[in-house]
Amino acid sequence: xxxxGDVKLLRDDGKRxxxxxxxxxxxxxxxxxxxxxxxxxxxxxxxxxxxxxxVYGPMEAHPRKIQRQDRAVxxxxxxxxxxxxxxxxxxxxxxxxxxxxKVTAEALESVVLVERYPRxxxxxxxxxxxAEAGTRCVGITAAAVALADAGIPMRDMIVGVASGKIEDxxxxxxxxxxxxxxxxxxxxxxxxxxxxxxxLQMDGDLSIEEFNLAMEYNFKAASExxxxxxxxxxxxxxxxxx
Amino acid sequence: xxxxxxxxxxxxxTPGMVIGPSTGKHAGSGAIAQNEEFIATRLGWxxxxxxxxxxxxxxxxxxxxxxxxxxxxxxxxxxxxxxFDVNGPFQALLPMSLAPWKVEFxxxxxxxxIGDAALAxxxxxxxAHNMVLTMKGIGLRRLNEGCVVSIPVNLIDTLRGDNNSxxxxxxxxxxxxxxxxxxxxxxxxGDADNMFTARELIQKLADExxxxxxEDAVHALEQQRGEN
Numbered sequence: 179x180x181x182x183g184d185v186k187l188l189r190d191d192g193k194r195x196x197x198x199x200x201x202x203x204x205x206x207x208x209x210x211x212x213x214x215x216x217x218x219x220x221x222x223x224x225x226x227x228x229x230x231x232x233v234y235g236p237m238e239a240h241p242r243k244i245q246r247q248d249r250a251v252x253x254x255x256x257x258x259x260x261x262x263x264x265x266x267x268x269x270x271x272x273x274x275x276x277x278x279x280k281v282t283a284e285a286l287e288s289v290v291l292v293e294r295y296p297r298x299x300x301x302x303x304x305x306x307x308x309a310e311a312g313t314r315c316v317g318i319t320a321a322a323v324a325l326a327d328a329g330i331p332m333r334d335m336i337v338g339v340a341s342g343k344i345e346d347x348x349x350x351x352x353x354x355x356x357x358x359x360x361x362x363x364x365x366x367x368x369x370x371x372x373x374x375x376x377x378l379q380m381d382g383d384l385s386i387e388e389f390n391l392a393m394e395y396n397f398k399a400a401s402e403x404x405x406x407x408x409x410x411x412x413x414x415x416x417x418x419x420x
Numbered sequence: 421x422x423x424x425x426x427x428x429x430x431x432x433x434t435p436g437m438v439i440g441p442s443t444g445k446h447a448g449s450g451a452i453a454q455n456e457e458f459i460a461t462r463l464g465w466x467x468x469x470x471x472x473x474x475x476x477x478x479x480x481x482x483x484x485x486x487x488x489x490x491x492x493x494x495x496x497x498x499x500x501x502x503x504f505d506v507n508g509p510f511q512a513l514l515p516m517s518l519a520p521w522k523v524e525f526x527x528x529x530x531x532x533x534i535g536d537a538a539l540a541x542x543x544x545x546x547x548a549h550n551m552v553l554t555m556k557g558i559g560l561r562r563l564n565e566g567c568v569v570s571i572p573v574n575l576i577d578t579l580r581g582d583n584n585s586x587x588x589x590x591x592x593x594x595x596x597x598x599x600x601x602x603x604x605x606x607x608x609x610g611d612a613d614n615m616f617t618a619r620e621l622i623q624k625l626a627d628e629x630x631x632x633x634x635e636d637a638v639h640a641l642e643q644q645r646g647e648n
Contacts (some may be wrong), residue, residue: 217479281641326435326463329462331462371459412434415478
């Protein structure tokens with residue numbers, strides 16, 4: 179993917195089209211416990227992205243053939259609402275949502291202590307209400323907060339962030355134009371306390387130096403988002419503050 | 421409160437948060453040791469007692485243990501057994517041999533139908549969450565009257581209080597029979613008004629339990645009843 183050479187994504191003053199610097203994230207806000215019926219839930223607003231995640235379970239895994247005798251399975255359903263983008267999305271599962279559900283489930287399985295709940299299933303529903311590039315990362319962040327809210331034991335709260343490359347410049351947190359017309363996209367799921375990576379995808383080409391810089395940006399952003407995640411959970415439960 | 425906590429020492433931890441060094445201490449529930457540090461694995465209040473560091477979760481699913489007293493609701497009936505919903509991840513099984521009645525093969529539905537509630541005890545649980553109940557024992561019976569309120573499992577100790585002191589206070593206050601089961605279901609039986617008061621009080625605990633104001637609510641009701 180070489181990008182579209184004629185689309186200008188960086189201004190002459192070095193800033194991006196929406197006025198952000200190269201290592202600046204879109205504004206993020208997180209709220210835990212937004213859905214009363216779910217065991218745990220969270221809403222994450224990241225720029226113009228809005229994701230709601232709901233967690234149900236642990237519950238008996240059905241159909242029985244998906245049960246694992248030694249651990250729980252995490253059943254993730256990522257879905258974009260038909261009204262989340264300018265073009266209406268046909269409701270229901272498609273190739274893209276199936277892929278994202280799979281990679282999200284694998285990322286979450288690496289942090290959740292699944293061996294505590296053999297034969298059971300933890301259901302994670304991620305609904306993207308508004309999309310503006312980077313929804314899989316926003317979905318992962320929302321799912322992590324919802325899992326914590328549901329009281330599911332985890333090694334760490336996974337944070338989804340993305341960096342990319344536009345006009346041969348590495349930038350943090352691509353918006354829609356940068357994602358569509360940029361040269362590369364690097365979404366990762368980071369465990370902020372240990373610095374481990376639970377999920378990584380790359381679309382386009384990055385040199386090793388560019389990759390390292392992109393990861394540096396990602397780690398910086400992950401620790402910022404992680405603080406907001408902790409804050410959201412504390413706001414929900416800190417005494418006298420609810 | 422019953423846990424012997426005071427407001428100042430409360431610390432809310434989130435999964436992955438480093439709680440402190442692990443030297444000379446043991447990890448209790450909700451904590452794991454990693455690189456000589458304790459890491460919280462759950463969202464909850466930090467607890468340290470007798471060199472054991474644990475997290476008292478704010479939210480948790482009911483995990484059955486043998487001997488637990490539970491309020492179950494019949495979810496499925498077969499010719500020789502019942503399946504109960506016990507507020508946990510898996511249904512529990514009550515074979516007709518462990519029912520308190522003399523049950524003939526095929527006549528299980530005459531004793532307990534779908535939707536009926538019963539007080540039972542967990543006979544055994546295996547590592548794969550297979551769970552067998554028994555209704556043979558003192559006080560174990562079908563619940564024909566009263567109502568059932570659910571509270572989060574982690575608030576059961578708060579509702580019971582030290583040596584059941586809190587639940588006794590509520591019993592005296594509302595003149596209701598109250599059974600706090602280990603699976604987070606509370607059976608209440610009394611006259612309609614009192615049952616309503618008790619339900620409201622326990623529902624308040626379920627909704628606001630994390631704010632630690634339950635004792636105040638009970639105290640306020642006591643004062644109010646004392647004046648009348």
